[in-house]
Amino acid sequence: MKLAFDEIGQICVTLECDSGASGKLCKMSADGKAGVCAAGDKFCGLVSSVRGGYGAVVIRGFVTVPYTGAAPSVGFAGLSANGAGGVKADSTGNSYLIVARDTAANTVTFFM
Numbered sequence: 001m002k003l004a005f006d007e008i009g010q011i012c013v014t015l016e017c018d019s020g021a022s023g024k025l026c027k028m029s030a031d032g033k034a035g036v037c038a039a040g041d042k043f044c045g046l047v048s049s050v051r052g053g054y055g056a057v058v059i060r061g062f063v064t065v066p067y068t069g070a071a072p073s074v075g076f077a078g079l080s081a082n083g084a085g086g087v088k089a090d091s092t093g094n095s096y097l098i099v100a101r102d103t104a105a106n107t108v109t110f111f112m
Contacts, residue, residue, distance in 0.1 A: 005099060005109050010061030012048065017055030021047040024085030025065065026057060039083030042094055045112065062099070064109040071101050072108050079110065 016033040017026070025043040029035030034057055037043050045057040046065065066086035072079060073089070080093035087108060100109040 003100065005062035006064070008062045009111070010058050010063075012056045012058050013045075014054050015057050016053060017047055017050045017057070019050050019053075021055060022050045023047065025081050025087065026055075027081075036085065037081030037083070039081060039088075040090070041081040041083075043081050043087075058112065060112055062109060062111050064100075064107050066106050067101075067108045068106070071103050071106075072098050072110075074098050074101065079108075 021036050024047055025037045026034040026045055026047050027037050027041050027043055034055060045059040046063045047055045047057050049056050067088060068082045069088045076095050077098050078091045078093040079087045079096050080090035082088040096110040098108055098110045
């Protein structure tokens with residue numbers, strides 16, 4: 001049986017975003033504006049879509065994103081942005097509850 005955590009408990013806010021931010025982790029870059037994270041950044045959300053210069057940013061709930069490097073551990077583990085829209089394991093990053101990993105697709109599902 002495959003478990004699905006898609007969109008469970010998600011809370012979104014609307015922020016100004018660049019069109020290239022869709023599907024990527026973001027950080028606050030100015031008042032009311034989200035920018036794409038660089039490698040090593042702590043992130044505040046995931047831009048789910050952008051239209052007309054505004055994006056729906058998931059700030060709470062389960063999300064699935066790509067990871068680079070070693071697969072993050074299941075359970076509570078540190079994550080930071082990888083600079084390509086996803087995450088990387090990072091012991092100095094914020095701690096998140098990781099509930100699933102797909103090592104074939106290099107994706108990780110965690111609760112923000």
